[in-house]
Amino acid sequence: MTSAGQANRVAALRAAWTAWLARPLTSFHLVLAVFGLLTAIGLVMVLSASSVESYSLVQSSYWMFKKQLIYTGVGLVLFWIGLRVPLRALRRLSGPAVLLSVLLLALVLTPLGHKVNGARAWFVLGGMSFQPVEPAKLALALWGAHVLVTKRALLRQYRHLLVPVVPVALVMFALVMLEPDLGSTVTLGVVLIGLLWFVGAPMRLFAALAAGGLAGVGLLAVGASYRLARVASFLNPESDPSGAAYQARQALYALADGGLLGKGLGQGASKWFYLPNVYNDFIFALIGEELGFLGCAVVLGLFATLAVVGMRIAARNTDPWIRLVAATLTTWLVAQAAINIGYVIGMLPITGITLPLISWGGTSVVTTMLVFGILANCARHEPEAVATLRNSGEGRLGRLLRLPVPDPYRPPARRRPARPSTPPKRAGRPTGAVRGGAAHLADDRRRTRRAASTKQQRRRAADRTAPRRTSHGR
Numbered sequence: 001m002t003s004a005g006q007a008n009r010v011a012a013l014r015a016a017w018t019a020w021l022a023r024p025l026t027s028f029h030l031v032l033a034v035f036g037l038l039t040a041i042g043l044v045m046v047l048s049a050s051s052v053e054s055y056s057l058v059q060s061s062y063w064m065f066k067k068q069l070i071y072t073g074v075g076l077v078l079f080w081i082g083l084r085v086p087l088r089a090l091r092r093l094s095g096p097a098v099l100l101s102v103l104l105l106a107l108v109l110t111p112l113g114h115k116v117n118g119a120r121a122w123f124v125l126g127g128m129s130f131q132p133v134e135p136a137k138l139a140l141a142l143w144g145a146h147v148l149v150t151k152r153a154l155l156r157q158y159r160h161l162l163v164p165v166v167p168v169a170l171v172m173f174a175l176v177m178l179e180p181d182l183g184s185t186v187t188l189g190v191v192l193i194g195l196l197w198f199v200g201a202p203m204r205l206f207a208a209l210a211a212g213g214l215a216g217v218g219l220l221a222v223g224a225s226y227r228l229a230r231v232a233s234f235l236n237p238e239s240d241p242s243g244a245a246y247q248a249r250q251a252l253y254a255l256a257d258g259g260l261l262g263k264g265l266g267q268g269a270s271k272w273f274y275l276p277n278v279y280n281d282f283i284f285a286l287i288g289e290e291l292g293f294l295g296c297a298v299v300l301g302l303f304a305t306l307a308v309v310g311m312r313i314a315a316r317n318t319d320p321w322i323r324l325v326a327a328t329l330t331t332w333l334v335a336q337a338a339i340n341i342g343y344v345i346g347m348l349p350i351t352g353i354t355l356p357l358i359s360w361g362g363t364s365v366v367t368t369m370l371v372f373g374i375l376a377n378c379a380r381h382e383p384e385a386v387a388t389l390r391n392s393g394e395g396r397l398g399r400l401l402r403l404p405v406p407d408p409y410r411p412p413a414r415r416r417p418a419r420p421s422t423p424p425k426r427a428g429r430p431t432g433a434v435r436g437g438a439a440h441l442a443d444d445r446r447r448t449r450r451a452a453s454t455k456q457q458r459r460r461a462a463d464r465t466a467p468r469r470t471s472h473g474r
Helices: 003-021 026-058 063-084 087-107 133-150 158-162 165-177 182-198 203-223 225-235 246-258 283-316 320-344 362-379 383-392 395-401 438-465
Strands: 114-116 119-125 128-130
Touching: 026 063, 026 283, 026 362, 063 362, 063 395, 087 133, 087 165, 087 320, 087 362, 128 362, 133 165, 133 182, 133 320, 133 362, 158 165, 165 182, 182 203, 182 320, 246 283, 246 320, 283 320, 283 362, 320 362
Parallel strands: none
Antiparallel strands: 114 119, 119 128
8 A cells, every 4th residue: 555545544534533523422432432441341350359368358259349339230220310400400509519418528427437447437337337537529510510610700709718718628528537537538639629619710820729738638648657657658669568658559569460461361460468458549550450551551541541531522512501510520530530649550549439339339339330321411411412413313322321312501591780879968968968979969060050140040031020010100
């Protein structure tokens, strides 16, 4: 094939790719594809990573995987609900959701909460656990976007920009830090920063938030010996290789053993109690060991695609609330994945954050699936997608999922400015003098002169028309 033929083929592929990206429902299909692939990879890797731990606990290699399947089933139902429920209904429910989240975060600190690994952060009922901080992140994103969009004409004033979103977020931070849970505090902070960033807050505000966040993380690290040991081991990995640095070193060993293509699915050695929490926080290390660099690249590519598609949804929508929600939810998921992968490969201190849709964990998987459903719903509200769905129908996928046709965005009617009332009269002034400065005083003088001249003209006219007295009439 000649160079000219290769160039034509590349140009044709580029044109076809550009045309496919320009289709109205491309964002929706990409969200579904990323969601399906991450869910499938997560289930396969949880089965591989948890088999040894499950067998050591209950003599069954599938016990933890079956629990993950149950949570995935619940998450799929919530994904469908988030995809089907009108977004305006989610916006209306965001306020009660925040109140309920704060209440649950407070209740989990009581004896009703269950302590795991030193953190009282779970409710346990019938063998199933629930972590209230996960839905609290979603509630904060939806409600914060609603408040900021409602007050967008006043956001140049700090009191409208910060109140009430920042105080409510600080209350959540305080409750989560009391559990204590550093990783969830960090992800809540990501949600708050995403809201303020995409709404256009000034940069000096982020400098203040960064300083406060670093101070809070420092206090949490100093407040617990194991967190302080983690930070020290990150700064100096050779200081305690068999203690605080053991988990991070084993993760690097697992990644190195995988090489380019990996050892093969199910053949990783790190899950044989060499790497603690390999099925949860450090599952990315097992992906590198069993699937190699190519497997890690696929996972990274999926989250990179999620970042691009989420921002595309935000950019193509006209509803300001949908734009802010889509951008904030995308930032939350991608930043959480980046933090998890960052500390697995040794670039960040260990914080205990799960890898979305891949790590083992019930509440995290269920909440993340609901977030993907809301993102897919936002994609269906792009103006081109709305026009296509209303004109051409839902298609086979829409009929299968029984999805309603989205309504086009209608901006709220502008309110007419209230008519200014008459300014109050200042005590001690004459009746005609009102508060308003020199212009009002000049108008009063002109009106007084016109009234005086009119009175004089009437008096002269009366004198001319009156009968004159003569000497004959005396």
